[in-house]
Structures are given as C-alpha cells and as structure tokens.
Amino acid sequence: MSEPESEPLAVSPFCPKGEVLVVAEHILGELQPVTLELLGAGRILADKMGRSLLCIVMGENLGDIPQKMIEYGADTVFVADHPELKCYRTLPYRRVVCDFLESLSEPPHTTLLGSTTTGRDLAPRIAAHFDTGLTADCTELDIGPYEHKAKADPAKIGLYPNCLYAIRPSFGESLKARILGPWKNPQMATTRPGVMVPNKPDANKKGKIVKIPVNLQPDDLRLVVAETIREMDKGIKLTDAEVIVSGGYGLGTADGFNLVRDLAACFDNAAIGASRKVVDLGWIPYHNQVGQTGKTVRPKLYIACGISGAIQHRVGMSKSDTIIAINKDPDAPIFKFAHHGIVGDVYQIIPEMIKQLKEKKVARGVEAVVGSH
Amino acid sequence: MSGYNIFVLVKQVPDQGSKAGINPDGTIDRARAKRMLNPFDRYALQAALHTKKSYGGTVTAISMGPPPAVEVLLETLEHGVDRGFLLSDKRLAASDTLATAYALYKTVNFAGKFDIIFCGLQTTDGDTAQVGPQLAERLGLPQITYCEDFGIEDGKVHARRIIEGGVQKVITEMPVLVTVANSYHPLEYKSFRGAWRVQQLARKQEELRQFIKTIDLDVIGADTDRCGLKGSPTIVAATEKVGEIGGSCQMHEGHAPDELVAEVIKATTIREFMVAKK
Numbered sequence: 001m002s003e004p005e006s007e008p009l010a011v012s013p014f015c016p017k018g019e020v021l022v023v024a025e026h027i028l029g030e031l032q033p034v035t036l037e038l039l040g041a042g043r044i045l046a047d048k049m050g051r052s053l054l055c056i057v058m059g060e061n062l063g064d065i066p067q068k069m070i071e072y073g074a075d076t077v078f079v080a081d082h083p084e085l086k087c088y089r090t091l092p093y094r095r096v097v098c099d100f101l102e103s104l105s106e107p108p109h110t111t112l113l114g115s116t117t118t119g120r121d122l123a124p125r126i127a128a129h130f131d132t133g134l135t136a137d138c139t140e141l142d143i144g145p146y147e148h149k150a151k152a153d154p155a156k157i158g159l160y161p162n163c164l165y166a167i168r169p170s171f172g173e174s175l176k177a178r179i180l181g182p183w184k185n186p187q188m189a190t191t192r193p194g195v196m197v198p199n200k201p202d203a204n205k206k207g208k209i210v211k212i213p214v215n216l217q218p219d220d221l222r223l224v225v226a227e228t229i230r231e232m233d234k235g236i237k238l239t240d241a242e243v244i245v246s247g248g249y250g251l252g253t254a255d256g257f258n259l260v261r262d263l264a265a266c267f268d269n270a271a272i273g274a275s276r277k278v279v280d281l282g283w284i285p286y287h288n289q290v291g292q293t294g295k296t297v298r299p300k301l302y303i304a305c306g307i308s309g310a311i312q313h314r315v316g317m318s319k320s321d322t323i324i325a326i327n328k329d330p331d332a333p334i335f336k337f338a339h340h341g342i343v344g345d346v347y348q349i350i351p352e353m354i355k356q357l358k359e360k361k362v363a364r365g366v367e368a369v370v371g372s373h
Numbered sequence: 374m375s376g377y378n379i380f381v382l383v384k385q386v387p388d389q390g391s392k393a394g395i396n397p398d399g400t401i402d403r404a405r406a407k408r409m410l411n412p413f414d415r416y417a418l419q420a421a422l423h424t425k426k427s428y429g430g431t432v433t434a435i436s437m438g439p440p441p442a443v444e445v446l447l448e449t450l451e452h453g454v455d456r457g458f459l460l461s462d463k464r465l466a467a468s469d470t471l472a473t474a475y476a477l478y479k480t481v482n483f484a485g486k487f488d489i490i491f492c493g494l495q496t497t498d499g500d501t502a503q504v505g506p507q508l509a510e511r512l513g514l515p516q517i518t519y520c521e522d523f524g525i526e527d528g529k530v531h532a533r534r535i536i537e538g539g540v541q542k543v544i545t546e547m548p549v550l551v552t553v554a555n556s557y558h559p560l561e562y563k564s565f566r567g568a569w570r571v572q573q574l575a576r577k578q579e580e581l582r583q584f585i586k587t588i589d590l591d592v593i594g595a596d597t598d599r600c601g602l603k604g605s606p607t608i609v610a611a612t613e614k615v616g617e618i619g620g621s622c623q624m625h626e627g628h629a630p631d632e633l634v635a636e637v638i639k640a641t642t643i644r645e646f647m648v649a650k651k
Binding site for chain 1: 412413469470471474495497500501502503504505506507509510511513515516517518519531534535536537538539540541542543544545546554555556559602603605606607608609610611612613621622623624625626627630631633634635637638640641642643644646647648649
C-alpha cells in the first residue's frame with residue numbers, strides 16, 4: 001500500500017518477536033473443539049513467520065491432551081498440572097498464564113484464545129495485566145506488514161513487517177475491520193468456536209512437552225466452584241443440527257418463536273436459532289443466538305424468519321448449504337446472500353409452509369403409488 | 374450497618390433498531406443515530422436493584438461517554454438507582470477496551486467504596502465483553518462473568534454462571550465484579566413515582582447535580598497518556614466492504630403466500646429433512 005516515492009520507514013524497535021501461543025481450553029478434562037481450531041489457525045500464522053507454535057494447557061491429570069496438542073500442530077506444549085487447576089477459574093488460570101508469559105525470554109508474538117465463556121473471561125485479564133491489545137471474536141487472522149505513520153504518537157512510527165491482522169466485522173456496518181496493535185507484546189485475539197479450521201491430526205508429528213511451575217497465591221483462591229452442571233440433554237445443539245429455523249426482530253414479539261418452534265418441529269434433527277437483536281430483547285435465551293457473538297453454524301438447511309441479515313448474523317450462518325429467508329422487506333440484506341427469498345409476512349408464510357410440508361408428505365406418497373403402476 | 378455499596382456500569386449505545394443515522398453506505402453517524410441504554414446493561418441494572426432490595430444498600434450508576442450519555446444515568450435513576458457519575462472528557466475519544474477499563478478504574482475509585490460492581494455482559498456497539506474483566510484486573514478483584522443468578526448468604530456471594538454447554542455454581546467473597554448475562558431476570562418496569570421524581574429533577578439542573586455528577590479526567594486524577602487514542606494499544610488499520618453475494622438469491626414475491634411457499638418447497642430439498650412419519 002506504500003506509495004513508491006515515499007521514504008521507506010525504518011523497522012520499528014517495538015516490532016514483535018516471539019512465537020505464537022495458543023491457550024488450550026477444556027472442561028474437566030474434556031478438550032474444547034475451539035482449541036484444535038486455534039492450533040490450526042496458529043500453525044498458519046507461525047509458518048508464515050517461520051516461528052514455532054506453542055500451547056499452554058492447565059488442569060489436573062491431563063492425560064493425553066498435551067500429546068494431542070502436538071498432533072494437531074503445536075511444537076511445544078507447556079503443561080501446568082495442579083489440583084487447584086482442575087476446573088477453570090479466572091484467578092488461578094490468570095496467574096499461571098501471566099507467570100508463564102513473564103518467564104519467557106521473549107514474550108509471544110501472538111496469543112490466541114477461544115471466544116468461549118472461558119476465553120472471554122480469561123483473555124481480557126491477561127491483556128489488561130500486560131497492557132496489551134486484545135481483539136474479540138475475530139472471523140479471520142493473518143500476518144502482514146504495517147507502516148505506522150501517525151504523527152500523533154511519534155514513538156510508534158515505523159515499519160512492522162509481521163503484524164497480527166485481527167479481522168472482525170464492525171458494528172452495524174457491512175464492513176470488516178482489520179485491527180492491529182504490533183507495538184505491544186503479546187498481540188492477543190479470540191476467535192469463535194467453529195470459525196477456524198483444525199489441522200488433520202498427525203500421529204508422527206514431533207514436539208516437546210514441558211512441565212511449568214504453578215505458584216498460586218492465597219488471593220487466587222478467593223472464588224470456589226461449588227458445582228459444574230453439564231446440560232448435554234437439552235435438545236439438539238445448534239452446532240450439530242441439520243436444520244436450523246431462526247427468528248429475528250421481524251417476528252414482532254417473543255410469542256413469534258412459537259411459530260418458529262412449530263416449523264422446526266416439522267424437521268428431524270432441527271434446532272432453533274435467533275438473531276442478536278431478539279436475544280438482547282430477552283425473547284429467547286443467549287444459547288440460541290447465531291452470529292458473530294453467538295454460535296457459528298453450518299447446517300444443511302437454514303430458514304431465517306424475519307431476520308434482516310446484518311453482518312453480525314451473516315458471519316455466523318452464511319456457510320449453510322441452503323438458506324431460505326422470509327422477510328417482508330424486499331430490500332432486507334439477507335436477500336443478498338440467501339439462496340431462496342420469500343417476500344412476505346412471516347405470520348402468513350410460516351403457517352402455510354407448515355401446512356404444505358405436512359400435506360406434501362401425503363401428496364408425494366400418493367404420487368409414488370400412482371407412479372408404481 | 375447500612376447495607377451494600379453496589380455499583381452498576383452502564384453505557385449509552387446507538388439504537389440498531391432505528392434507521393436514523395445509518396448512512397447509505399452502511400456506516401453509522403453516531404451524532405444522528407438514536408441513542409439507548411445498552412440492552413445488556415438492563416440485566417446488570419436489574420441485578421443491582423434486586424440486590425439492593427433483597428439485602429439493603431445503595432446503588433451507584435457509572436457511565437462514560439459524551440454529555441448526552443447523562444440520559445442513560447437519568448434512566449437508571451428512574452428505575453431506582455440512588456446516584457450516578459458520568460465521566461465525560463474529549464480526551465477519552467477513540468478509547469479501546471483497555472483505555473476504557475483504565476478510565477473506569479479511576480472513576481470507580483473516585484466514586485468511593487464498593488462491595489459489588491455489576492456490568493452488562495457486553496455492549497451492543499463494541500461486542501467485546503472485555504471491559505468488565507479488564508476493570509476487574511485493574512482493581513485486583515475476583516470476577517463472575519456470564520452471571521445468571523446472584524445472591525448473598527452469610528456475607529458471601531453465591532452465583533450461577535454460564536459455561537460452554539452448562540452452568541457453574543460459584544461462591545466468592547466481596548468485593549467482586551460481576552458481568553450479567555441476558556438469561557438473568559429482565560429489568561422490571563420503572564415505577565410511575567420514580568419516573569415522575571426524575572422528570573421533576575431533570576428540570577432543575579442544580580438539584581440534579583446532587584444526584585448525577587459529571588466528572589472529567591482531571592477530577593479523577595487519570596493519567597491522560599493511558600486514555601483515549603494514546604492509551605489504546607489497538608488501532609483499526611483498515612476496513613473493507615464485505616463482498617455481497619448479490620444476484621444468487623432466487624426471489625419469490627408478488628404471489629399469494631400458498632404459491633410462494635409451494636415454489637420454495639419445489640425448488641429446494643426442504644422435504645428431505647422432514648420428520649419421518651410412519
């Protein structure tokens with residue numbers, strides 16, 4: 001992007017060195033998929049710079065998790081094993097990560113966490129401790145150069161050949177923002193589960209497993225976990241469903257979701273989704289939210305009912321095989337990327353769809369019988 | 374004992390539901406956009422008011438933003454908050470989450486002693502969920518993020534928070550910072566009396582100032598190098614338009630609902646996913 005006639009900038013002394021680090025996440029020993037995705041993304045970043053990929057795992061009796069981290073791309077895995085780390089808690093985990101980063105001769109170039117309830121709890125603590133930048137919910141990560149010319153902060157002026165590009169949609173706009181902060185170490189980012197792609201595991205991949213010390217302070221144990229309850233049996237998970245029927249502000253009221261549920265009930269393996277707006281309004285719980293700050297989904301069929309299709313929603317579902325959108329506004333952005341658009345009132349279209357789906361079933365049966373004669 | 378000192382952090386955000394202030398190119402003109410209380414903060418406000426009602430104490434609302442942000446503090450007063458602080462200073466412009474957390478940290482210390490700080494899980498304009506934990510780090514506090522149930526027993530906080538695929542019950546001591554999820558109880562309607570009282574107050578700037586104090590960086594003794602653009606480690610280096618996949622959408626419009634639906638059912642594989650009925 002530099003103009004040919006301009007003076008080339010000197011490489012900034014702040015230019016980040018160090019490796020790429022992934023902070024692994026598990027719930028009571030059950031590895032979270034986002035960790036494997038981060039290893040996939042982290043491997044690409046590390047390879048682009050010719051640096052190594054580190055991973056830190058905290059817990060108690062972690063079994064084969066460290067080995068698995070190597071198979072999925074890590075070069076060195078640092079393991080903190082301690083009874084107080086069995087279950088994720090902010091302060092003990094924060095202590096171990098901060099101590100570990102301080103023990104390195106060179107802080108990591110980049111530190112990645114998942115945008116999960118755990119990663120979003122931990123990452124800001126680490127970023128604030130090191131006064132470094134953190135970009136939440138990235139949809140893309142990359143490495144590239146940046147020339148900082150702003151006169152307002154002369155100390156930072158210079159060329160940064162290897163910056164972390166943390167890319168995320170910006171608020172309410174059909175724009176993607178590339179966010180940088182190469183003058184502080186480590187550059188930090190979180191990504192949503194389901195966004196990055198894990199590597200295929202390689203059982204022959206070589207790597208080191210290194211134990212690291214755990215020095216918790218009494219203050220770190222101010223919070224205790226009394227109970228962890230897993231809600232495995234609460235219907236089909238959004239990320240596993242073949243069909244997702246989603247509702248948005250166009251439903252008009254919270255009761256509109258009854259219609260969405262009725263339509264979803266027509267399908268096998270279906271789940272209910274929602275846009276952020278209606279989750280904010282309390283019409284439906286957060287765990288139904290699809291989009292940048294909700295779940296990223298790739299079902300075979302996605303039916304969007306009264307959803308306008310803002311960029312935040314789109315990044316969470318645009319990779320669905322077939323998208324059917326129902327909206328009464330013919331100019332709604334969702335019609336820019338849906339496969340089939342129905343312009344109409346959801347309160348007329350959905351009941352009609354339910355009716356015809358149930359009818360068609362019968363009609364097809366009759367056809368089949370006729371055809372066999 | 375006079376109960377708990379409860380702080381609640383609130384933010385004024387552009388109203389995404391309104392088309393006012395949305396430029397044709399999709400960017401936002403924040404000066405013209407309609408403003409509202411960040412929807413997530415309504416749950417934090419409910420948690421603060423419920424805690425006051427259940428265990429006694431006072432609620433202090435704190436906000437940072439340009440002068441119109443006083444509107445959201447007035448709104449919290451209508452709901453029953455006791456007093457508010459608005460940190461407003463031009464030098465705060467272009468603050469990222471780290472710089473915001475620093476400024477709020479100085480504001481919280483200025484506002485006095487506290488037992489619990491409630492924040493919304495995140496804002497609808499930034500969407501990061503970072504400021505709460507970053508503030509807790511500055512204050513050296515334990516934190517409960519994604520909180521959906523909160524109570525106090527024998528002087529200890531008992532809370533339930535969301536984790537991936539489940540919930541966690543935690544117990545901690547005060548002071549503590551809590552970010553409230555939107556699965557917490559929705560904000561109750563304001564009382565007529567509360568709203569009326571605040572409307573009366575709003576007419577008399579002198580009296581209003583006893584309840585809502587507007588402060589700046591000098592008053593709270595903040596290091597201006599750590600605020601605003603200067604104190605923000607991240608910058609937006611570039612923006613790009615998201616490519617539109619226009620033209621590939623097959624539109625169905627202009628007919629009766631039954632015809633539109635029939636067209637789509639015929640054109641897609643929708644029937645393949647139906648519940649198999651015997």
